[in-house]
Amino acid sequence: MCPRRRPIPVPGNALAGRAASLSNTPSDLNMSPLGSRLLASLPAKEYSRLAPQLKPITLSFGDVLYESGDTISYVYFPNDAIISLLSTLNGKTSVEIGMIGNEGMVGISLFMGVDRSPTRALVHAAGSAMMMTSMAAQQEVQRMGDLYRLLQRYTHSFLTQVCYLSTCNRFHAIDSRLARWLLMSRDRSGSNELRLTQEFMAEMLGGRREGVNKAIGAMQRNGIIEYSRGQLKILDSPALQRASCVCYGLIKTEYDSFS
Amino acid sequence: MTVKPQRPLGNWLLDALPDAAYERLANNLRPVSFSLGEVIYESGGKIENVYFPTTSHVSLLYTMLNGSTAEMGLVGNEGVLGVALFMGGETTHNRAVIQGSGEALKLKAKAAQEEFARGGEFQHLLLRYTMCLITQISQTAVCNRLHSVEKRLCRWLLMTHDRTRSDELQMTQEFISHMLGVRREGVTHAAGSLQQRGLISYVRGHIKIVDRPRLEQYVCECYEVVNDEHARLHSLAVLGHAKAAHALR
Numbered sequence: 308m309c310p311r312r313r314p315i316p317v318p319g320n321a322l323a324g325r326a327a328s329l330s331n332t333p334s335d336l337n338m339s340p341l342g343s344r345l346l347a348s349l350p351a352k353e354y355s356r357l358a359p360q361l362k363p364i365t366l367s368f369g370d371v372l373y374e375s376g377d378t379i380s381y382v383y384f385p386n387d388a389i390i391s392l393l394s395t396l397n398g399k400t401s402v403e404i405g406m407i408g409n410e411g412m413v414g415i416s417l418f419m420g421v422d423r424s425p426t427r428a429l430v431h432a433a434g435s436a437m438m439m440t441s442m443a444a445q446q447e448v449q450r451m452g453d454l455y456r457l458l459q460r461y462t463h464s465f466l467t468q469v470c471y472l473s474t475c476n477r478f479h480a481i482d483s484r485l486a487r488w489l490l491m492s493r494d495r496s497g498s499n500e501l502r503l504t505q506e507f508m509a510e511m512l513g514g515r516r517e518g519v520n521k522a523i524g525a526m527q528r529n530g531i532i533e534y535s536r537g538q539l540k541i542l543d544s545p546a547l548q549r550a551s552c553v554c555y556g557l558i559k560t561e562y563d564s565f566s
Numbered sequence: 567m568t569v570k571p572q573r574p575l576g577n578w579l580l581d582a583l584p585d586a587a588y589e590r591l592a593n594n595l596r597p598v599s600f601s602l603g604e605v606i607y608e609s610g611g612k613i614e615n616v617y618f619p620t621t622s623h624v625s626l627l628y629t630m631l632n633g634s635t636a637e638m639g640l641v642g643n644e645g646v647l648g649v650a651l652f653m654g655g656e657t658t659h660n661r662a663v664i665q666g667s668g669e670a671l672k673l674k675a676k677a678a679q680e681e682f683a684r685g686g687e688f689q690h691l692l693l694r695y696t697m698c699l700i701t702q703i704s705q706t707a708v709c710n711r712l713h714s715v716e717k718r719l720c721r722w723l724l725m726t727h728d729r730t731r732s733d734e735l736q737m738t739q740e741f742i743s744h745m746l747g748v749r750r751e752g753v754t755h756a757a758g759s760l761q762q763r764g765l766i767s768y769v770r771g772h773i774k775i776v777d778r779p780r781l782e783q784y785v786c787e788c789y790e791v792v793n794d795e796h797a798r799l800h801s802l803a804v805l806g807h808a809k810a811a812h813a814l815r
Contacts (some may be wrong), residue, residue, distance in 0.1 A: 394708045396787055402711045404704035419697040420690055425795070426704070451685050456654065463653035466700055470660060473707035474628045474636045477747045513711035553631060 332497040333544070342386025343437060344409045345457055353453045360447075361437040366390075366430045368502060372413055373424035382414035382444045388434030389495045391511060392426040402476065402513035403488075405468055406431075408495025410562050411461050417441055418448055418458045431503075431511070432496045464561045471554045479552040481514045482522035486551035487558075488512060489532070489541060494562060499541040526550065571595050575671060576620035577643045579691050582803030587687050594677040598670050602736065606647060606662040613658055616648035616678045621668030623729035625745060626660040626703075636710070636747035637722075639702040640665070642729030644796050649696045651675055652682050652689075665745075666730045694799050701795040709788040715748050716756040717786040722746060723766065724782065724789055727775050735773045760784075 346354060346361070366372075366388040373379060375395040383390070390413050392405040404426060407413050413428050413436075422441065439447075447454045475484055488511060492501055505523065509516045523539075526532045531547050533540040541547060548555065570592045574581045580588065580595075600606070600622045607613065609629060617624075623642035629635050638660055641647055647670075650658045656675075681688045709718055722745060726735055739757070743750045757768045765781045767774045775781065782789070 392704075394704060396708070396712070402708045404707050416697055419693040419700075421694065421697050425701055449685075451683075459652070460654045462696065463650055463655045466649075466653070466696070466703070467659060469700055469704045469707065470628055470638050473638055473703050473710060474630065474747075476707045477636045477710040478630065478634060513708070 333493075333499055335544070336494060336497050342409060342435065343384040345411060345461060346384050346437065348457055349453050357439075357447070357454065360439050360443040362439075364436055364438045366433060366436055368430055368433045370430040372428040372430065373426075375425060375427045376423055378423050379414045379417050379441045381438045381440055382412055382417060383436045383438050384412050385409055385436040385495070386434060387432075387495070387497050388430055388436050389432035389492055391429050391431045393429055393511075394425075395427055401510075403511040404472060405465060406488075406491050406495065407465075408562075410495070411465065412458065414441065414444070415458065415462055415465055417444055418462060431507070432492060432501060434496065460564075464564065467561050468558055471557050475552060475554040476513065479554065481512060481518040482525065483550060483552035484512050484514075484554075485519060485522045486526070486547050487555040489539070490544070490547055490551055490555050491558060491562075493541055493544065494559065499544070501539045501541075502537055503539055504537050571597060571671060575618070577618040577646075577671060578800055578803055579644075579646055579695060580618050580671065582687075582691055584687050587681065587684075591673060591677060591681055591688070594674055596672045598672045600664040600667055600670060602664055602667045604664040606664065607658045607660070609659055609661045610657055612656055613648045613651045613675050615672045615674055616646055616651060617670045617672055618646050619643050619668070619670040619729075621666075621731065622664055622670050623666040623668070623726070625663050625665040627663060627744075628660055634747060635744045637745040638706060639699060640725050640729060641699075642666070644729075644800065645695050645699065646692065648675070648678075649692065649699060651678060652692050652696070665726065691799075691803060694802065698792075698795045698799050702792045705788045705791050709786060710747070713786045713788065714756075715746065715752045716759050717784075718746055719753065719756040720760060720765070720781060720785040721789045723760075723773065723775065724778075724785055725792075727778070733775045733778075735775070736771070737773055738771050 349357070372383060372390060385408050387409065390407045391403045392407065394401050394404050414424065416424055448458065475487065485508065488508070493499060505516050505519045509519045512519070523534050527534055529546065531543045531550060533542055573588065606617060606624060619642050623640060624647055625640060626638040627635050628638055647662055648658065682692060709721060719742070723735070739750050739753045743753045746753065757766065757773065760766045761768050763784065765777050765784060767776050
């Protein structure tokens with residue numbers, strides 16, 4: 308895995324091709340045509356007012372939005388990109404402590420008055436997002452209007468996810484945690500297909516590559532997934548849900564609560 | 567007639583409030599006493615009051631379907647119980663249990679929400695504290711995954727010791743095993759190991775911190791990470807900079 312820094316945001320054709328990709332979205336997934344479900348929950352007038360401050364950006368796998376301890380210059384509202392928040396110990400990535408997709412905002416610390424990111428924010432699934440400067444975001448928060456209320460609710464959702472992940476890490480085996488993680492990624496990317504190495508998955512889960520390898524092998528044999536050369540395809544998501552620990556359902560309930 | 571609590575109260579958040587904000591809340595603050603094991607909030611329970619511990623401290627627990635428990639975090643006089651209330655939620659999904667008996671200040675949910683909605687110092691401090699809590703819980707997630715029972719016990723002992731006044735902690739192995747989400751045997755083994763290193767003494771259910779400085783050296787880095795976050799909040803509160811930090815540049 309080669310995480311690379313993206314020093315300057317690149318607004319681009321982030322939303323082009325969105326219509327095409329949506330038509331491939333599995334029907335049971337909660338993807339909004341506007342991309343970010345958080346932003347889509349704003350009243351139309353509010354969204355229009357904010358729109359000039361929101362710039363679309365294309366994110367690639369491995370992009371590092373913040374390093375642990377970085378000052379937050381921009382916040383991001385993912386559309387179909389997925390960001391993993393990774394704790395780092397002694398400069399090395401250890402465990403994923405949160406996953407953010409179209410239900411949330413990357414840089415939620417800003418909402419709580421902290422202008423730096425305690426975790427590394429890494430793009431784990433390529434896609435698009437809307438970005439906003441931290442100054443604009445802070446101004447919005449100060450207004451205590453609709454976006455503020457949505458960020459309050461998202462903070463609660465995020466705290467809940469962090470709690471569930473903490474328990475999951477304590478009690479659940481690598482195979483059920485992997486299933487949970489794949490399902491969470493599927494929900495947020497809107498796709499059954501993910502590009503991932505086993506090393507990467509092991510890092511996210513704080514496990515060993517061998518453990519991931521075994522778990523992937525078992526899922527393949529059971530026809531739940533297909534995995535070849537870094538490309539993973541979910542074939543049977545109901546079966547994957549059965550293979551997952553209970554944490555997936557709990558996290559999903561939170562995720563769905565922005566409708 | 568109820569006597570208005572006088573500051574300093576011994577809770578960082580309340581003590582850091584500007585006088586005007588404190589005056590508004592003071593008439594709604596009630597001192598309460600808690601004993602070990604008392605349940606403040608049940609999982610899924612409605613938040614009727616928020617609590618600011620002074621000499622007590624609380625364990626936030628998550629209970630799984632099969633009954634196993636894991637501790638999410640500890641809240642003592644550096645914090646407040648019921649942060650979910652300030653995030654548009656009326657219920658909390660963690661169970662909050664008194665782990666160290668002592669006192670706290672109780673504030674009715676409605677009064678807390680009203681003050682929070684003013685968008686002033688109270689709001690800033692509570693949001694800042696929410697960040698501390700998230701840091702604590704996510705660090706626990708990391709610790710749970712990567713560190714040995716011994717290190718985790720070490721960390722938990724230090725965090726508990728930070729929030730109590732005594733070097734002696736009234737704990738059973740059973741209790742600790744619930745907090746750490748490990749089997750009792752694991753706790754016995756880990757405690758024995760820490761005792762052998764001369765860091766604690768463990769006799770008949772009482773753990774005594776014997777060598778705090780060496781315990782701090784031995785603990786995993788997770789302890790410092792959370793402490794740093796709390797220290798940042800505390801220094802902001804003490805210097806009254808919370809508002810300044812939140813203002814537009």
